[in-house]
Amino acid sequence: MxxxxxxxxxxxxxxxxxxxxxxxxxxxxxxxxxxxxxxxxxxxxxxxxxxxxxxxxxxxxxxxxxxxxxxxxxxxxxxxxxxxxxxxxxxxxxxxxxxxxxxxxxxxxxxxxxxxxxxxxxxxxxxxxxxxxxxxxxxxxxxxxxxxxxxxxxxxxxxxxxxxxxxxxxxxxxxxxxxxxxxxxxxxxxxxxxxxxxxxxxxxxxxxxxxxxxxxxxxxxxxxxxxxxxxxxxxxxxxxxxxxxxxxxxxxxxxxxxxxxxxxxxGSVNPVVILPEKMAASALQLAKTLASSVTLGVGQFCTNPGLVFIIKSEANAEFEAAYRDEIEQVAQATMLTKGICENYVRLSGQALAQDDVQVVGKTLQPVTAFNQAEALILKVSGDTFMSNPTLQEEVFGPFSVLVEFDSPEALKKGIALVKGQLTISLFADPAEAAAQTELIGLMASKAGRFIMNGVPTGVEVCPSMHHGGPFPAATDARFxxxxxxxxxRFTRPQSYQDWDDALLPEELQNANPLGILRLVNNQWSKDAVKQG
Amino acid sequence: MxxxxxxxxxxxxxxxxxxxxxxxxxxxxxxxxxxxxxxxxxxxxxxxxxxxxxxxxxxxxxxxxxxxxxxxxxxxxxxxxxxxxxxxxxxxxxxxxxxxxxxxxxxxxxxxxxxxxxxxxxxxxxxxxxxxxxxxxxxxxxxxxxxxxxxxxxxxxxxxxxxxxxxxxxxxxxxxxxxxxxxxxxxxxxxxxxxxxxxxxxxxxxxxxxxxxxxxxxxxxxxxxxxxxxxxxxxxxxxxxxxxxxxxxxxxxxxxxxxxxxxxxxGSVNPVVILPEKMAASALQLAKTLASSVTLGVGQFCTNPGLVFIIKSEANAEFEAAYRDEIEQVAQATMLTKGICENYVRLSGQALAQDDVQVVGKTLQPVTAFNQAEALILKVSGDTFMSNPTLQEEVFGPFSVLVEFDSPEALKKGIALVKGQLTISLFADPAEAAAQTELIGLMASKAGRFIMNGVPTGVEVCPSMHHGGPFPAATDARFxxxxxxxxxRFTRPQSYQDWDDALLPEELQNANPLGILRLVNNQWSKDAVKQG
Missing domain, CATH: 3.40.605.10 (Aldehyde Dehydrogenase; Chain A, domain 1)
Structure with missing residues (x-):
């Protein structure tokens, strides 16, 4: 054509x-x-x-x-x-x-x-x-x-x-x-x-x-x-x-x-929280998984994990080293438009220029075409993150900020600070998660989709997917x-009162000619409606 | 207390x-x-x-x-x-x-x-x-x-x-x-x-x-x-x-x-349409039913039938005479507040003062207390209604406008003109209604609840009631x-991805401990989820 x-x-x-x-x-x-x-x-x-x-x-x-x-x-x-x-x-x-x-x-x-x-x-x-x-x-x-x-x-x-x-x-x-x-x-x-x-x-x-x-x-x-x-x-x-x-x-x-x-x-920054026992058990795997998720599709997903929250612990150093190794290997890739690429360069540079920001890693691979983005991972302390709104904003592209909090309580304050999100992820051992009822309730209140031990990229198309979330992830959290x-999003309910059966839409006729599931006198049923 | x-x-x-x-x-x-x-x-x-x-x-x-x-x-x-x-x-x-x-x-x-x-x-x-x-x-x-x-x-x-x-x-x-x-x-x-x-x-x-x-x-x-x-x-x-x-x-x-x-x-004006055969068969009953609905609760319902659309026909005179007789018998009654009563007096008077407006009837009963409202029914031609926005607005109280159109086509234009409504009603014989697919489609597009041969007052509290409608009946027709x-209106969907069964909300656990109806792998079921 x-x-x-x-x-x-x-x-x-x-x-x-x-x-x-x-x-x-x-x-x-x-x-x-x-x-x-x-x-x-x-x-x-x-x-x-x-x-x-x-x-x-x-x-x-x-x-x-x-x-x-x-x-x-x-x-x-x-x-x-x-x-x-x-x-x-x-x-x-x-x-x-x-x-x-x-x-x-x-x-x-x-x-x-x-x-x-x-x-x-x-x-x-x-x-x-x-x-x-x-x-x-x-x-x-x-x-x-x-x-x-x-x-x-x-x-x-x-x-x-x-x-x-x-x-x-x-x-x-x-x-x-x-x-x-x-x-x-x-x-x-x-x-x-x-x-x-x-x-x-x-x-x-x-x-x-x-x-x-x-x-x-x-x-x-x-x-x-x-x-x-x-x-x-x-x-x-x-x-x-x-x-x-x-x-x-x-x-x-x-x-x-x-x-x-x-x-x-x-879109959103899709915070990922890693609890210490999970970190101790899986630091290398976590680094690999995150690096891959952050850079998938040149980071141009609204479910890109732009924030990773961890708590001070011994295993963090191993995680960061592995994260750096992974990011350094990421191929440069072309972004969708010149404007998106320019924005990425500007916003990632702006984040990097903030006080008390460390570089965890950036790609070392060569530029191969126009409009390519360098993958970049930054690290800040919980206090720096809490006090600097620039570090809390989405940078659209292969970019993420690692935030290290001093304690579980400080991390909770970080979660409380973030705005509405499409997704939020918790990496934790089952027993570790089970002990975190309050953290889980707080995290749930922030996002449309709550992922356990997984990254946010990948939006499965199925009835149980919710792709939306509290503002500003979407303009209406209900859809x-x-x-x-x-x-x-595109329909409204309409009631028909005292209609002749023959004039009703088929879905509402007594005989249920379409055989659909209906709530009839408060009972779910596919049966015909018996009158009188 | x-x-x-x-x-x-x-x-x-x-x-x-x-x-x-x-x-x-x-x-x-x-x-x-x-x-x-x-x-x-x-x-x-x-x-x-x-x-x-x-x-x-x-x-x-x-x-x-x-x-x-x-x-x-x-x-x-x-x-x-x-x-x-x-x-x-x-x-x-x-x-x-x-x-x-x-x-x-x-x-x-x-x-x-x-x-x-x-x-x-x-x-x-x-x-x-x-x-x-x-x-x-x-x-x-x-x-x-x-x-x-x-x-x-x-x-x-x-x-x-x-x-x-x-x-x-x-x-x-x-x-x-x-x-x-x-x-x-x-x-x-x-x-x-x-x-x-x-x-x-x-x-x-x-x-x-x-x-x-x-x-x-x-x-x-x-x-x-x-x-x-x-x-x-x-x-x-x-x-x-x-x-x-x-x-x-x-x-x-x-x-x-x-x-x-x-x-x-x-709220809204809740148009009521009466087709000619129904009018010919039931003029007296229609007058009684409408007069009662217009004045119920001193007309202080958001489902008050504020507009009645009829088509020129012989039976209309009988209907109007009966409507007048009914309205003249309506007792004066106190409105909810002084402000509502003053608004009623002002807005009903303003409608009455428009050009080419006739009085069908008004109550002849005596005032018995403060802040009472006189029931009032006006009549205009279809042309007058179409050309005068004042007559298209809600007057909160025991008030309604009868609009006589020259033809079914003119009446359709009247329906096309009205804004979103909580309800719309069609009085018609079954055969008469069956011939009006286009009118019915147009009427349906205007309202949240579509009533056949009934008045809009009375909001049944049941699962199939929709009390809302296209703007300006409500700010969001979807609720x-x-x-x-x-x-x-007050909830949002939330997805849980890859959670341990024990950590999930009960409604989503495999065993279905609450015994609720669920959509499981695209099948409605109250059964437990079988894994693997």
């Missing part, structure tokens, strides 16, 4: 604007030839008008057909073959093996949501049958299920060109639930975005979805994204990226005349961008 | 301030003798410090004991006996029978949440077991459940002194989920609030809950409420009341350095203040 660089307005391609940009190849510091046209205000308006027109018809498309649409998207993505991977490799600098894995994950995510809506129980069908003779007033028949919110605007992230982008963690559940989606393509991988949008549009046409169910707009500035979030037709926003970007969109969403939910997943629950 | 008018700061009573106020008796236009002291900044600070200190210990209290706490609250409320009802009657002007019913409903609500947390399945336990041999990477063991958000600030409403106030729809689920609660007492019923707070504190002490699990502060201005929403310890807010009040709190919550969820249920789902 060819990349045309035009905006996807429903089923039309459109390039009415004068503003344009090109794909940057970070490893080679050059630009690719295709031109991408930023959407004009009238193109944005048309995409939103189509989304509005599609909203009720698409909401009425039976779940099994929406599942078919999602499956068709995965087939079209697969059909793009190596062209998609190669373009992603050029635009992101990420290695092919990683991109193959990410593509598989993206397809898996979409299929999980296809299965979820095809099975149907996710609508949370809840039925309370009438009690006409109840005193003092009759009890009505009430039935409830989840329904779509309406058009959802999606902002992909730069660091996952497939899994958190055009057909990623926001688009999948939003479409699955019955919402039209309007994507603002990330300018760091416009070619990948273009190809993916082609796949979605082809799938939508093949499965007979109403025009407007999907649109995608280009822009390498902020105008188009701002207009999309402010547009009255928009009912929700999904975003993955920086704190600054997420909060800007969140504020736009809240300042509207009609405020809308803006779920922004904004996740990964896993089954992610769909509820 | 005696009303002391002091702030409930944990287990202490405190009245350090100089600012005070008294209970107003709307029916008699007089004040009761007790003095209520507005909380000072240091009292507010202490209540929040106690809430913070109680948060983790209270979250760790086993669910069965939290259920016992809620049950104890209902017992203490019951033990207040007629004193509570009589005080409420004085402070709100509501009749005793209504207050008895509302007290029963309040107790029922609390018991439903006690049962919910005692049973335990509400935590949405989700388990995916490890697959150590999976390629290319092992699958970790992941388990997820809902956990409390932290301290919740509750603002009760004036119109339900029990059910939506100190121990009402926000406090019940917030406490049930494991969150400390800080109530800002509504100044329209401070005596009722004082007695109810005594009941909660007594129950908390008797069941051994940590101090700080509940506090309640008085203020008849905005300072204390503002300070509570802005306080960094506050993690969520629940509110029922006016659009203006709800939005003020919502904005405060969003403008914090750490934004927090503010669920405000802000409800009534029913099982209400608890999720």
């Amino acid at each position: 060819s990349i045309q660089g035009k905006n996807f307005i429903g089923y039309q391609l459109s390039a009415q604007g004068q503003k344009s940009f090109q794909s940057y190849v970070p490893a080679e510091d050059k630009y690719l030839p295709e031109t991408f046209f930023s959407a004009t205000p009238s193109e944005t308006e048309l995409a939103m008008a189509l989304a509005q027109r599609a909203a009720l018809p698409y909401a009425a498309v039976p779940a099994i057909q929406r599942a078919g649409f999602l499956k068709a998207i995965t087939e079209e993505i697969s059909a793009l073959g190596d062209e998609l991977l190669e373009r992603a490799h050029l635009e992101t600098g990420l290695p092919m093996a990683r991109l193959q894995g990410e593509r598989a994950r993206t397809i898996n995510q979409l299929l999980q949501f296809a299965d979820l809506v095809a099975e149907g129980s996710w609508v949370d069908a809840t039925i309370d049958t009438a009690v006409p003779g109840r005193a003092p007033a009759p009890k009505p028949d009430l039935r409830k299920k989840q329904v779509p919110l309406g058009p959802v605007v999606v902002f992909g992230s730069s660091n996952f060109p497939f899994a958190y982008s055009v057909a990623g963690v926001d688009t999948g559940p939003a479409l699955a639930a019955g919402n039209p989606v309007i994507v603002k393509a990330h300018p760091a991988h416009p070619g990948v975005s273009d190809l993916t949008a082609q796949a979605i549009v082809t799938a939508a046409k093949k499965t007979g979805m109403p025009e407007g169910v999907f649109s995608m707009l280009f822009d390498n500035g902020f105008e188009v994204g701002t207009a999309l979030v402010k547009h009255p037709v928009t009912k929700a926003v999904g975003f993955t990226g920086s704190f600054k970007g997420g909060m800007a969109l969140y504020k736009l969403g809240q300042e509207r005349e009609e405020p809308i939910p803006v779920f922004a997943e904004m 996740t961008s990964v896993g089954r629950h992610a769909i509820y | 005696s009303i002391q008018g002091k702030n409930f700061i944990g287990y202490q009573l405190s009245a350090q301030g100089q600012k005070s106020f008294q209970s107003y008796v709307p029916a008699e236009d007089k004040y009761l003798p007790e003095t209520f002291f507005s909380a000072t900044p240091s009292e507010t600070e202490l209540a929040m410090a106690l809430a913070q200190r109680a948060a983790l210990p209270y979250a760790a209290v086993p669910a069965i004991q939290r259920a016992g706490f809620l049950k104890a609250i209902t017992e203490e409320i019951s033990a207040l006996g007629d004193e509570l009802l009589e005080r409420a009657h004085l402070e709100t002007g509501l009749p005793m029978a209504r207050l008895q019913g509302e007290r029963a409903r309040t107790i029922n609500q609390l018991l439903q949440f006690a049962d919910l947390v005692a049973e335990g399945s509400w935590v949405d336990a989700t388990i995916d077991t490890a697959v150590p041999g999976r390629a290319p990477a092992p699958k970790p063991d992941l388990r997820k459940k809902q956990v409390p958000l932290g301290p919740v600030v509750v603002f009760g409403s004036s119109n339900f002194p029990f059910a939506y106030s100190v121990a009402g729809v926000d406090t019940g689920p917030a406490l049930a989920a494991g969150n400390p609660v800080i109530v800002k007492a509504h100044p329209a019923h401070p005596g009722v609030s004082d007695l109810t707070a005594q009941a909660i504190v007594t129950a908390a002490k008797k069941t051994g809950m940590p101090e700080g699990v509940f506090s309640m502060l008085f203020d008849n201005g905005f300072e204390v409420g503002t300070a509570l929403v802005k306080h960094p310890v506050t993690k969520a807010v629940g509110f029922t009341g006016s659009f203006k009040g709800g939005m003020a709190l919502y904005k405060l919550g969003q403008e914090r350095e750490e934004p927090i969820p503010v669920f405000a249920e802000m 409800t203040s009534v029913g099982r789902h209400a608890i999720y």
Whole structure:
């Protein structure tokens, strides 16, 4: 398929604007030839008008057909073959093996949501049958299920060109639930975005979805994204990226005349706590595991372990030495964009320049391409960490700060100080952990996912994954961008009171024609409802 | 029990301030003798410090004991006996029978949440077991459940002194989920609030809950409420009341350095649509039903049917005549506060003064006490309604606007124009409704609860009730203040990765010691998890 660089307005391609940009190849510091046209205000308006027109018809498309649409998207993505991977490799600098894995994950995510809506129980069908003779007033028949919110605007992230982008963690559940989606393509991988949008549009046409169910707009500035979030037709926003970007969109969403939910997943420093007995038993293994996690994907994960908390003990020296040896061997690798690389150089340098900071280790490997990041591990005392906010902030890249506390009590104060996190990890022997009820309660209160004896990188796509967390990890701790629950960001409950059975949505009809699990008169059941 | 008018700061009573106020008796236009002291900044600070200190210990209290706490609250409320009802009657002007019913409903609500947390399945336990041999990477063991958000600030409403106030729809689920609660007492019923707070504190002490699990502060201005929403310890807010009040709190919550969820249920006009065949068959009954619903509780319900949409037809004249006859018989009744009564007089008068407005009917009954409201029904054409925003706004009280459209198409435009609603109702014969797929889809998109052949007043407390709706009915359409789902306003999912079984919360342990329903490897089950 060819990349045309035009905006996807429903089923039309459109390039009415004068503003344009090109794909940057970070490893080679050059630009690719295709031109991408930023959407004009009238193109944005048309995409939103189509989304509005599609909203009720698409909401009425039976779940099994929406599942078919999602499956068709995965087939079209697969059909793009190596062209998609190669373009992603050029635009992101990420290695092919990683991109193959990410593509598989993206397809898996979409299929999980296809299965979820095809099975149907996710609508949370809840039925309370009438009690006409109840005193003092009759009890009505009430039935409830989840329904779509309406058009959802999606902002992909730069660091996952497939899994958190055009057909990623926001688009999948939003479409699955019955919402039209309007994507603002990330300018760091416009070619990948273009190809993916082609796949979605082809799938939508093949499965007979109403025009407007999907649109995608280009822009390498902020105008188009701002207009999309402010547009009255928009009912929700999904975003993955920086704190600054997420909060800007969140504020736009809240300042509207009609405020809308803006779920922004904004990353975190993912503290890792190592207790002394575990350290004594496994110092070398811990160093190896951490060095690998910190530098995975050039540290460009929102689950990168940016803080490691330890307590003064004899084994620490062995750990640090091993950590240094590991880091010194890490190959230099290209970051996603020139801006990300420049930020990394600036912020890691700023951390290094703070008072009382030691270097545990940095890579000794040679630069092999443009925009490469040097892995760097710093060390500070608990007191230094507590008193210096600069050391508490995320540095996006292969960077981490080791904090050595004098005592378990001091470490607890360190945990109490950190803000909301996507993840928090505890390395401890079972008996050592069992004795730490208070520490564990405190750690749990800080994060969305609590890992025992493991590193935070690696976000398993499954129903029990929570990828979110207390602010500022996300704008709303009650929602996740990964896993089954992610769909509820884009739906709302609706009750039907005293409806004729034949007029009810199938999920709520007495016969339970879809065979879903329902809460009927406070009992979970897949049975038909017996009336009277 | 005696009303002391002091702030409930944990287990202490405190009245350090100089600012005070008294209970107003709307029916008699007089004040009761007790003095209520507005909380000072240091009292507010202490209540929040106690809430913070109680948060983790209270979250760790086993669910069965939290259920016992809620049950104890209902017992203490019951033990207040007629004193509570009589005080409420004085402070709100509501009749005793209504207050008895509302007290029963309040107790029922609390018991439903006690049962919910005692049973335990509400935590949405989700388990995916490890697959150590999976390629290319092992699958970790992941388990997820809902956990409390932290301290919740509750603002009760004036119109339900029990059910939506100190121990009402926000406090019940917030406490049930494991969150400390800080109530800002509504100044329209401070005596009722004082007695109810005594009941909660007594129950908390008797069941051994940590101090700080509940506090309640008085203020008849905005300072204390503002300070509570802005306080960094506050993690969520629940509110029922006016659009203006709800939005003020919502904005405060969003403008914090750490934004927090503010669920405000802000009422609506609850459009009722009557289709022609239904009108022809049941004009007299419809008039009786609507007149009763519009004037129930002096129209002081957020589900009051403030708009009735009909289509030009012969039977309309009969309907209007009967509607007039009914309204003329409605007794004058006292409104909740002087301010609400003055607003009603102003806003109903303003609607009446618009161009092209007819009076369908108004009460002819005599005034019998202070602060009474005259029931009033107006009528306008569809065109007049569409072109005049004043007629589209809520008038809180026994007031409704009948809108006659020329055609079904014009009526659809009227529906398209209305904002988000708590409820929407369709009166139609079954065959007539079955032919209206598009109208029904449009109506559904506007409201949280969709009623067939029934009026919106009467909010059944059961799992399938949704009491909320698209903005501006509520600040977040995804949540409800009534029913099982209400608890999720105040909880967040948390994942546990690769934990030792013995260290996991009971809800997630292999043996399923609580016997709850769980999603295990994508299958719903109450069985133990078989490992390996």
